[in-house]
Amino acid sequence: MKRLGWFGARFDGIAVRIAAISIAGLLLAQLAAVGIALLLRPHELQVFQARWLVETSVELARETFAVAPERRAAALRQRAETAHLALAWQPDFETDGDRRRPRGPGGRLQRAIAERLPPGYRVEVDFSFAPGRAWNAPDRFIRRVPADDPSWNDGPGGVVPGTFAIAVRGPDGSWLVVRPRSAQIGWGWIVFAAWLGATAAVGAFAAWWAARRLARPLEALAGEAARAGAGLDPQLSAAAHAPLEVRTIGAALARMRGQLVRHVEDRTRLLAAISHDLRTPLTRLRLRSEGIGEAGERAKALGDIAEMERMIAETLDFARADALEAAPERFDLAGLAQTLVDERADMDKTVDYEGPASLVVEGRPGALKRALANLIDNALAYAGAARVRLVAHADAIAIHIEDEGPGIPADRLDDVFRPFVRLEASRSRETGGAGLGLAVARDVARAHGGDVELQNRVPKGLAAILTLPRIA
Numbered sequence: 001m002k003r004l005g006w007f008g009a010r011f012d013g014i015a016v017r018i019a020a021i022s023i024a025g026l027l028l029a030q031l032a033a034v035g036i037a038l039l040l041r042p043h044e045l046q047v048f049q050a051r052w053l054v055e056t057s058v059e060l061a062r063e064t065f066a067v068a069p070e071r072r073a074a075a076l077r078q079r080a081e082t083a084h085l086a087l088a089w090q091p092d093f094e095t096d097g098d099r100r101r102p103r104g105p106g107g108r109l110q111r112a113i114a115e116r117l118p119p120g121y122r123v124e125v126d127f128s129f130a131p132g133r134a135w136n137a138p139d140r141f142i143r144r145v146p147a148d149d150p151s152w153n154d155g156p157g158g159v160v161p162g163t164f165a166i167a168v169r170g171p172d173g174s175w176l177v178v179r180p181r182s183a184q185i186g187w188g189w190i191v192f193a194a195w196l197g198a199t200a201a202v203g204a205f206a207a208w209w210a211a212r213r214l215a216r217p218l219e220a221l222a223g224e225a226a227r228a229g230a231g232l233d234p235q236l237s238a239a240a241h242a243p244l245e246v247r248t249i250g251a252a253l254a255r256m257r258g259q260l261v262r263h264v265e266d267r268t269r270l271l272a273a274i275s276h277d278l279r280t281p282l283t284r285l286r287l288r289s290e291g292i293g294e295a296g297e298r299a300k301a302l303g304d305i306a307e308m309e310r311m312i313a314e315t316l317d318f319a320r321a322d323a324l325e326a327a328p329e330r331f332d333l334a335g336l337a338q339t340l341v342d343e344r345a346d347m348d349k350t351v352d353y354e355g356p357a358s359l360v361v362e363g364r365p366g367a368l369k370r371a372l373a374n375l376i377d378n379a380l381a382y383a384g385a386a387r388v389r390l391v392a393h394a395d396a397i398a399i400h401i402e403d404e405g406p407g408i409p410a411d412r413l414d415d416v417f418r419p420f421v422r423l424e425a426s427r428s429r430e431t432g433g434a435g436l437g438l439a440v441a442r443d444v445a446r447a448h449g450g451d452v453e454l455q456n457r458v459p460k461g462l463a464a465i466l467t468l469p470r471i472a
Contacts, residue, residue: 021210029199046084046162046180048145050109056085057166057178058116064089065121065170076176084145086181093124093167093175109160113168122169127161217242221250226449226469228257278312333368333468334359337388337399340372349380355390361397361468363448371444372399374437375452375464379403383461396450397468404461413454417442441466 060079067075076087110125117123145162162180169175224234236254237247282305289301334356341353372388379386383405391398408416415421419439441464442452450468457463 018210018214021206025203025206029203032195032199046143046145047159048084048162048164048180050112050158050160052146053160053166054109054112054116057113057168060087060178061113061117061121061168061170061176064176065172069172069174084181086179088177088179090175090177091173093169093177106164109164109166113166117168120171124167124169126165126167127163214243217246221246221253225253228253279309282309282312328363329365330360330362331365332358333361333363333397333399334390336365336369337372337390340369340376341388344376344380350385351376351380352387353390354387356392359390359392359397361470363468367444367447371441371452371466372401374441375401375466378437379405379462379464382406393470395470397470399466399468401464401466402457402461403463404457407456407460407462408454410456413456416454417452438464 060076063079064072064076072089076089079087106125106127110123113125114121114123144159164180166178167175168178221236224236228234228236234257236250236257240247242250286302286305289298289305292298292301335358337355338353341351344351376386376388379401380403383403385403387400387402389400389402391400417438419436438452438454445452445466445468448468450466452464452466455463455465
């Protein structure tokens with residue numbers, strides 16, 4: 001029975017999983033935001049008792065200007081009773097108010113302070129906004145300064161909102177500026193800032209974890225597909241906890257690979273049977289040719305029969321290049337290349353090897369040996385000498401078979417990989433076989449996930465490069 005989710009999607013599919021993770025994250029973030037909002041309170045409004053503010057300002061002015069100028073800043077810092085006020089001693093003070101006709105709460109506050117100071121002092125009061133706006137806040141959000149004064153029953157007429165700046169100029173022309181101290185950040189805002197950081201961190205971690213969990217089955221399947229492309233045995237079935245789409249892809253790849261393997265096996269068995277059936281009449285022809293009286297004609301007939309047998313063998317090798325061996329194994333590729341070079345050196349062929357002494361890889365050594373042998377023998381047939389270079393890169397292995405022969409026209413470099421195609425039209429036994437060597441080599445390389453390409457060298461010669469991937 002199908003388990004259908006939103007809009008017909010399966011509950012175990014990628015789309016539903018991503019949607020579920022996203023919705024869960026949003027819900028948790030919203031719940032956290034509501035909780036933080038309930039914990040936080042609006043900004044408190046400070047209101048100062050006018051009488052206390054006047055007396056404190058007068059006292060601060062008298063004490064400040066009674067101290068030597070070089071000690072005034074330090075003296076202001078020591079005033080512990082001014083915990084609700086910020087004090088500064090500065091050479092000048094600018095106000096936006098009307099100094100000529102002070103009126104309202106600012107004018108009353110200015111006059112009250114000036115009346116209590118001796119001659120030679122000047123007072124300026126500045127409000128950053130209309131004091132009446134201070135009373136729009138609910139009473140529970142108003143913080144009164146000083147809070148321990150029992151005479152707070154004076155009403156609004158006896159208080160000053162905490163939006164003022166009181167400046168007193170002393171006899172020497174410098175200014176003492178008194179302002180409300182900036183409100184300290186409450187613990188609620190600290191929690192809010194911490195919540196923002198934690199939400200970002202948790203969201204990033206959750207997104208990374210979810211993405212990795214969803215991508216891991218795909219990565220594993222891609223790795224197994226790469227192994228299959230390299231001719232190794234893959235495990236294409238996805239894990240049971242993988243999303244439906246990944247399991248479906250894995251099952252489809254496994255079925256496709258099984259069909260390809262069966263097709264190659266059937267073709268190989270067919271060609272093997274054909275080659276076997278052809279060998280029987282060829283054997284009879286060989287026996288009958290022995291009865292030919294004339295030596296020259298007998299030699300020609302035997303030569304034709306040998307050529308046919310070689311073509312059949314090369315055709316069977318070409319068919320087997322796809323099937324390869326039953327299973328891959330770990331072997332020394334460098335040792336295999338050196339063995340091929342040594343075997344031809346023992347036959348008085350000029351072949352050199354350059355590369356590491358050992359390089360262990362995973363693959364099918366028999367098939368790769370046929371491919372390398374075809375490339376080396378092709379170079380020897382057309383150039384008389386060859387050099388084999390093995391180069392190991394971080395993600396690939398390259399085997400260069402180089403010669404100094406005539407090379408191949410640039411427009412024919414791909415044609416020679418087609419079966420039974422030869423540039424030398426005579427098809428003489430001295431210069432090559434049926435035209436299957438390069439095709440076999442490329443099929444073997446591609447069955448291992450690599451390739452074979454030809455490049456003309458400068459000033460002359462040809463390089464056949466067989467590349468293989470390095471599969472972990």
